[in-house]
Every structure is written in C-alpha cells, then in structure tokens.
Amino acid sequence: MKPLEPKTFQIPELKGISAKTIEEHLKLYQGYVKNANLITDHLAKFGVEGDVHSYEIAELHRKFSFEYNGIKNHEYYFEQLEGGSLALAASSPLVQKVTEQWNSWEAMITHIKTIAATTRGIGWMILYYDRERKILMTTWVDEQHLGHLNSCQFIFGIDMWEHSYVADYLPSGKKQYVEDYLTNVNWSVAEKRYQECL
Ligand SMILES: [Fe+2]
Structure with a gap:
C-alpha cells in the first residue's frame, strides 16, 4: 500500500490561536501520519505469520482507526482555517x-x-x-x-x-x-x- 503523506496547509494569522500552537499542532498531525504508516508496515510484515502474531495483528488493527481518523480529523480542522474567516451568504x-x-x-x-x-x-x-x-x-x-x-x-x-x-x-x-x-x-x-x- 502506498504510504500516506502529510498535507501542508496555508493558515493565516488567527484570532486567539497563535502561530506557535498551529506549528506544534501540525507536528502532532504529522505524527498520526507516521504512526498510521508504521501500523501498515507492521501488518504487512506480520501478514505471513498470522498464527504466530495474532495478538500483535489484533492490537494493530484496533489502533489503526485512532491513527487514521487522527489524520482525517486534523486535515478537516486545518482546512477549515485556510483562506481566512469567511461567513456564508443566506442563500448558501x-x-x-x-x-x-x-x-x-x-x-x-x-x-x-x-x-x-x-x-x-x-x-x-x-x-x-x-x-x-x-x-x-x-x-x-x-x-x-x-x-x-x-x-x-x-x-x-x-x-x-x-x-x-x-x-x-x-x-x-x-x-x-x-x-x-x-x-x-x-x-x-x-x-x-x-x-x-x-
Ligand atoms: Fe489535535
């Protein structure tokens, strides 16, 4: 499976939330990408030895949705800040x-x-x-x-x-x-x- 790649975001200056907080938060997001790839790699390695590594395989599957949804949730969160504050028209x-x-x-x-x-x-x-x-x-x-x-x-x-x-x-x-x-x-x-x- 092709490894996941972290996205980059163009986030403007924000009210209340500092650039430093965003910078640190992006590092956490990149950690989810790294860990999801790590789980995928381990599962591929254990795949040929399912009986021997059944416990590891089960726990890795249990953790995958935490890492994968951590990626997606954060991508949605940061995308919502791109382009700056904008309200919708009543007709939207x-x-x-x-x-x-x-x-x-x-x-x-x-x-x-x-x-x-x-x-x-x-x-x-x-x-x-x-x-x-x-x-x-x-x-x-x-x-x-x-x-x-x-x-x-x-x-x-x-x-x-x-x-x-x-x-x-x-x-x-x-x-x-x-x-x-x-x-x-x-x-x-x-x-x-x-x-x-x-
Ligand atoms: Fe977060």
Missing part, C-alpha cells in the same frame, strides 16, 4: 439546510458551542451530513475515532484536545478557544463538503 445551501433544521444559523452555532465546551474529556465536536437520511447531525467523538457516525460525511469539526488551545488559553479557557476558532473559520470549506454530498 448549507445555511438553508441549517436553518431548516435549527431555525437559524445562530442557533446551530450555539448548539455546537454547547457540545464543544461542555463535553468533558478529549475528543471532537463534529457536524456531519447523513447522506441516507439527508440530515445534518452533530455528535461528540472521543479521542479520534470512538463515536464516528457511519454513512455520515464530516462537514465541520472542532478539536477539543487541550493541545489545540492550552498554550494560548488556560485549561479553563476552552469556551473562549471555541469562540475564537469559530471566528476564524472559512465556512466555504464546510459548504463545499456539504455540496459534495448532494
């Missing part, structure tokens, strides 16, 4: 869908702030689109992988691991981090993901 399909479900864009933002800022533990607030039911859904994903919703496309997410914000905010400042992250988002990125589902 995503705004219209959000308004249909939550009555207003502002109500949806309040909803995702609540999930992000009040759920304890390490993980992600994620807004998905379920292609089968044709609805937007929100959830909390523990770590990188526990709780992803099957058949759903990641539309927007916020990394709520402390490494995302603790150097710029106190641990108790995560609500402000969420406020600032939302201020920095280029919502056309989420709009594009949504439109690709239609």
Whole structure:
C-alpha cells in the first residue's frame, strides 16, 4: 500500500490561536501520519505469520482507526482555517439546510458551542451530513475515532484536545478557544463538503 503523506496547509494569522500552537499542532498531525504508516508496515510484515502474531495483528488493527481518523480529523480542522474567516451568504445551501433544521444559523452555532465546551474529556465536536437520511447531525467523538457516525460525511469539526488551545488559553479557557476558532473559520470549506454530498 502506498504510504500516506502529510498535507501542508496555508493558515493565516488567527484570532486567539497563535502561530506557535498551529506549528506544534501540525507536528502532532504529522505524527498520526507516521504512526498510521508504521501500523501498515507492521501488518504487512506480520501478514505471513498470522498464527504466530495474532495478538500483535489484533492490537494493530484496533489502533489503526485512532491513527487514521487522527489524520482525517486534523486535515478537516486545518482546512477549515485556510483562506481566512469567511461567513456564508443566506442563500448558501448549507445555511438553508441549517436553518431548516435549527431555525437559524445562530442557533446551530450555539448548539455546537454547547457540545464543544461542555463535553468533558478529549475528543471532537463534529457536524456531519447523513447522506441516507439527508440530515445534518452533530455528535461528540472521543479521542479520534470512538463515536464516528457511519454513512455520515464530516462537514465541520472542532478539536477539543487541550493541545489545540492550552498554550494560548488556560485549561479553563476552552469556551473562549471555541469562540475564537469559530471566528476564524472559512465556512466555504464546510459548504463545499456539504455540496459534495448532494
Ligand atoms: Fe489535535
């Protein structure tokens, strides 16, 4: 299998979140790529000795979704910051869908702030689109992988691991981090993901 390669991101100066935090965060993202490749390499090596290495094979498979979703979650997260802060027009399909479900864009933002800022533990607030039911859904994903919703496309997410914000905010400042992250988002990125589902 062809090794995964880390992507690069053009992230502008952000409100509240320092360039140093982004730089360190990108190193963690690159670590997920490295580890996913490492697991793939080990599985290829053990593949011919399945009986002998059944324990290692099982545990490597168990870890793979943590590393792989760690890559994807972070790529979505950093892409959302590329191009700088941009709101959507009222006519945008995503705004219209959000308004249909939550009555207003502002109500949806309040909803995702609540999930992000009040759920304890390490993980992600994620807004998905379920292609089968044709609805937007929100959830909390523990770590990188526990709780992803099957058949759903990641539309927007916020990394709520402390490494995302603790150097710029106190641990108790995560609500402000969420406020600032939302201020920095280029919502056309989420709009594009949504439109690709239609
Ligand atoms: Fe992260």
